[in-house]
């Protein structure tokens with residue numbers, strides 16, 4: 001799907017006016033926050049583990065070339081194939097080739113944000129394959145032809161009534177008399193339909209949360225078990241993932257796993273954590289016969305060594321979305337592409353160009369809650385600010401903002417003139433006040449359309465202070 | 471240049487230090503198998519590990535029972551299946567520990583072996599280890615304990631010798647290296663912490679999603 | 694007597710001098726000599742947050758010069774204090790003279806309530822203020838400077854103040870500097886959530902340490918017709934109930 005990031009303002013306005021979406025956000029957002037807080041409180045070492053997690057990822061990034069080679073060699077030694085993709089297009093081509101060679105019809109898929117990033121489903125469909133998402137949330141958005149609105153809870157924007165309607169529309173064999181008014185019935189119905197898909201699939205495609213260099217293992221975590229059925233049942237398993245997912249050892253993976261689920265869902269660990277190393281062995285009675293890993297770059301290596309490098313530590317836990325007041329107000333779709341929320345506003349400009357995503361880094365109050373909860377301590381506000389700097393340097397900042405800022409800076413560098421201007425402003429903003437407030441001000445419509453402006457007290461502090469000192 | 475070469479070259483051009491120094495640092499780090507900060511919560515004696523494991527596993531909807539000896543597993547399995555109202559047919563792999571259990575003590579039970587069949591209601595596996603800190607069982611794929619047993623049935627039962635119930639993940643990896651060889655892994659290693667679930671609709675937790683409805687762990691105190 | 698430079702901040706300077714005077718009185722009562730240095734304008738945060746590092750640097754240099762030579766620098770704002778403590782050093786290359794000066798300034802700079810608690814070690818406040826107050830944690834004060842208990846500790850010492858915690862006191866009010874005019878709809882939604890929490894707390898006064906947040910909350914509360922009063926923490930601590938609350942024209946009855 002083409003990025004719609006340029007439409008952020010428009011999309012966010014629509015999101016604010018969407019009652020159904022607002023109800024979903026209000027119902028789910030606080031739950032994520034509460035669950036994480038409980039999990040954190042239950043583990044005294046949690047914040048220290050975040051430091052350790054950050055350090056591991058920094059170590060990996062500083063040695064990324066060697067770790068990638070190590071990982072590759074281990075996968076190959078275990079009988080797997082490793083493919084490198086510089087761009088989204090290359091990643092799609094590699095996977096289409098494998099699927100064509102396997103004459104795949106039905107393809108089951110585990111949840112993967114990288115798959116969303118490269119637009120894999122569209123490509124598979126275009127080539128005549130039938131991809132079926134098996135993570136419940138991903139399945140729901142697939143049948144609605146939507147993007148995920150959250151990186152770990154793709155369908156968090158939906159309510160049960162919509163899902164019931166979708167099932168009745170898409171599951172043509174569904175008995176119209178069946179009661180689907182409660183959530184367990186909806187889950188049961190999804191289980192029924194997806195189970196047959198697992199059994200019939202020719203190829204299974206999953207993502208990976210971590211890649212262990214020392215063992216050549218790709219790790220996926222799920223609560224549903226869909227990732228495992230996607231790996232185990234078809235003849236061929238493809239992992240699509242990106243180069244920054246490396247961790248050195250199982251010990252290091254342990255540390256990251258400890259902070260991942262707690263940050264994401266407040267669990268001590270996800271229900272299923274699976275280490276997948278190559279295809280089935282000669283004596284194995286089950287598991288895939290062929291195993292492929294596609295390592296996507298897509299702009300990531302260009303971030304190394306820049307002021308944005310810290311973003312590559314991200315483990316896609318979603319905590320920054322859950323704690324972001326902007327995300328919680330507008331939901332994920334307003335961001336217009338694959339990765340929403342604070343991390344999305346940092347990553348998206350790196351992947352599709354700041355000129356195509358200029359709104360995103362600005363749609364933040366820098367409240368800092370994201371950085372406060374990030375398990376790998378990514379300084380998200382700082383990275384957003386760095387994007388604003390790039391915009392400013394490249395003259396992408398809107399003209400009105402630039403000239404306003406210029407005029408203000410001109411004054412602020414000249415204290416005498418500034419003092420005069422402020423004295424005038426103080427008087428004007430006092431004179432316009434009625435009952436202590438200003439209901440409408442031509443140059444500040446952005447403010448006064450929805451709120452009053454408290455009137456100024458009449459003189460500036462500086463002039464009053466100097467008067468008193470005399 | 472291939473994509474591989476291009477990507478690696480770009481990464482190299484952007485990293486500080488020399489490639490040789492990086493190689494040394496990586497070899498050192500991989501060989502050390504160094505543990506990072508390990509939370510205290512799992513550390514403690516067998517009783518502590520057992521009670522923490524039980525609390526966490528039951529807390530996420532799994533069930534745990536303890537038996538004294540391996541031989542007692544047979545009755546425990548049969549009783550649990552009967553209580554769950556499931557047909558008396560049990561699938562397991564070729565694991566010798568499980569094979570040598572006195573299955574004759576459960577005469578009504580039909581034993582099936584091999585990977586799971588979608589029609590299977592109940593399966594049985596032997597855990598490689600259990601971890602107290604998060605209430606997790608670890609299972610290795612292969613002919614002994616095929617990985618499909620962990621996902622296709624309604625009820626998955628796991629036998630865990632108490633001697634293999636360790637404090638933390640870091641206690642498992644040396645055992646794994648000892649059994650597989652350094653850097654080597656089974657095709658699939660499952661860490662399982664409760665029955666399958668989803669919260670994808672309105673953040674409401676529902677069990678099961680795609681995997682087993684029930685996970686029952688039988689801990690053998692004397693094994 | 695140790696010398697304190699009071700940096701009123703640009704918003705207090707123009708909009709609400711009473712906050713500056715309240716702050717000055719509190720610092721003086723704690724035994725410090727207050728000076729308002731010449732040459733101060735704005736700390737440069739708007740430029741910094743808009744990606745204009747060059748202007749931010751120029752203003753930081755000016756501010757550092759104006760504030761040189763004082764034992765302490767105190768601001769009635771977590772956001773501007775955060776700018777000076779956390780971000781000035783980021784503006785200059787490590788090792789440069791400016792960087793050293795920025796670090797030195799950062800070490801001497803304090804948000805008002807943190808200064809009163811940690812430096813001045815204020816144990817008693819003679820003031821009185823009739824209010825059932827709820828405290829909103831401004832983002833920068835809370836997350837850049839770790840200010841959480843300080844204002845509450847002080848408010849409890851004011852006769853007549855009852856503290857009532859609101860839910861989500863730590864969640865942003867929607868101000869965000871230029872954010873509130875660039876994305877007014879999102880900002881207003883955030884403020885509305887905050888307003889809901891304020892009302893639910895049962896308080897009659899909402900207190901915070903940053904004028905930007907206060908103007909945002911007051912502006913929305915008044916537009917919605919609420920009679921909840923909005924006050925800077927310095928005014929409450931100094932017992933200045935005679936000055937009308939934000940967006941009102943009458944002082945509080947004693």
Ligand code: SF4
Pocket residue numbers: 263313314315316317318319320321343370373374375376377378
């Ligand atoms: S940036 Fe941090 S909090 Fe956000 S998804 Fe990534 S790891 Fe999680």
